[in-house]
Amino acid sequence: MPPLEADLGALVSPEFFETTHGKMDCRDCHGGVKFAATRAEAHEGMEPLPSKSLTYAESVCQPCHTDIAENMAANLHAETPAVSGTEDAIVLARASDPEIVKEGLTNNCSTCHVSGCGDCHVTRPQYNDGGFVRGHVFYKSPNSSLNCMGCHGSRIQKEFTGAGESEKCELTADVHWSPGAMQCVDCHTVEWMHGGEPYASRYESPTAPKCTDCHAQDAAFTSVSMHSAHGTADSDVYLQCQVCHAQDYNNCTACHVALNDKGLPFFETEESWFDLNIGRNYDQSEDKPWDYIIVRHVPVAESTFDYYGEGALGNFDALPTFKYATPHTIKRVTRQTENGCSSCHGNRDIFLTEDDLQRLSAAEQAANQDVVVTEIP
Amino acid sequence: MGQTVTRYRRLAAFLVVALAFGALMLVTGCSAEPIKPAEGEMSCIDCHTDREALQASLEADPLPEKEVAESEGEG
Incomplete structure (x- = not known):
């Protein structure tokens, strides 16, 4: 998203002064000076991002929005423990030298979290250099395009809006993408966004969105033969909804993180491509009961943290690199459904097979042994 | 006689309230704060509701460029 003109x-819009926050003194939240002759003087002691706080419970929003502020600290947007936490990051399971990996996580990954309540409710995210969305008017529901996709731009935005390109099929926007109507928060609810109970990753939250929140597995659902064959827990072979209803989605490979000569963090990813692979469910559970799932290649590589010390991911095969995914590319008729049963059955191209792993290192092949489909159904 | 006593009581009550208000203003520092800007001064609202003033200010004194390292590929 291009930055907003400074x-x-x-x-600040006139509308702001009609709102509750607009009736307060600017300095109640921002500090600064009441009257000044210069910009520097006016902004002395002023905090442009008053909700920015390491602990939301201490933020300027807390006195009025106590429950939300106190819960927010347990939300994945406040911190990103599964991605960058030096104790909780998922990648640490691959680490043979955790201290090296933790240094990389701290320098390169931990900056990825919201800069306070304002990133969703007042301005564009600071990751996009901020800027008021509605002239400082606070809004309850974040705007999908200006707030959510400000950060979730490279993967989700491309998938959701149909901006990606696949060599295997024409892609269209996700059926749920409707900029003037349905918004991200309709599925990713406020209960999830504002947290409460801490959880290890976005998939572990009890309030994470599920297709069945709206699409009940009722008689009308099972009257579709594909659904009765593969869409319920009673099915002989149970499929994640996306196995049939996702279009191709973004995959990445070989992300390397480092610091430049000024000590500033940067990353390089080798390749991104749109494709779709069905794999075996390597992590079956009550929440993920399916036999087959959609898998996405994640950008981790054995050498991701080599800048900080070679070989730090010595247990690379501890987790797959083709991982459970819930792509934002949903459509009723896809290349997995358009020709009925034969769309999938006998169609090697849409399954993750040993052949697909041949170009990968021995460690990465080993990492995906529980995911590959050895016999095409 | 009765009317004079009532008048004194009202005056005393008024003085007590006025004194309390004055003390409150003094303690909170409100009394020391100017209500209107001096000549050449602006309030937050004066500048932040005037696009031309913001543009002129930013043109005269641009915001510092945020220094970031260039990354490659999709993050």
Whole structure:
């Protein structure tokens, strides 16, 4: 998303002064000076991002929005423990030298979290250089395009809006993408966004969105023969909904993180491509009961943290690199359904097979042994 | 006689309230704060609701460029 012009980003609308927050003194939240002759003088002691706080419970929003602020600390947007936590990051399971990996996580990954309540409720995310969305008017529901996709731009935005390209099929926007109507928060609810109970990853939260929240597995659902064959827990072969209803989605490979000569963090990923692979469910559970799932290649490589010390991911095969995914590319008729049963049955191309792993290292092949489909159904 | 006593009581009550208000203003520092800007001064609202003033200010004194390292590929 291109940044907003600086003056527009700071321009307060007349509408703001009609709202509750607009009736307060600017300094109640921002500090600063009441009257000043210069910009520097006016902004002395001023905090442009008053909700920015390492602990939301201490933020300027807390006195009025106590419950939300106190719960927010347990939300994945406040911190990103599964991605960057030096104790909880999923990648640490692959580490033979955790201290090296933790240094990389701290420098390169831990900056990825929201910069306070304002990133969703007042401005564009600071990751996109901020700027008011509605002239400082606070809004309850974040805007999908200006807030959510400000950060979730490379993968989710491309998938959701149909901006990706696949060599195997024409892609269209996800059926749920409707900029003027349905918004991200309709599925990713406030209960999830504002947290409460801590959980290890976004998939572990009890309030994470499920297709069945809206699409009940009722008589109308099972009257579709494909659904009765593969869409319920009673089916002989139970499929994650996306196995049939996802279009191709983004995959990445070989992300390497480092610092430049000024000590600033950067990353390089080798390749991104749109494709779809059905794999075996390597992590079956009550929440993920399916036999087959959609798997996405994640960008981790054995050498991801080599800048900080070679060989730090010595247990690379501890987790698959083709991982459970819930792509935002949903459509009723896809290349897995368009020709009925034969769309999938006998169609080697849509399954993750040993052949697909041949170009990978021995460690990565070993990492995906529980995912590959050895016999095409 | 009765009317004079009532008048004194009202005056005393008024003085007590006025004194309490004055003390409150003094303690909170409100009394020391100017209500209107001096000549050449602006309030937060004066500048942040005037796009031309913001543009002029940013043109005269641009915001510092945020220094970030260039990354390659999709993050």
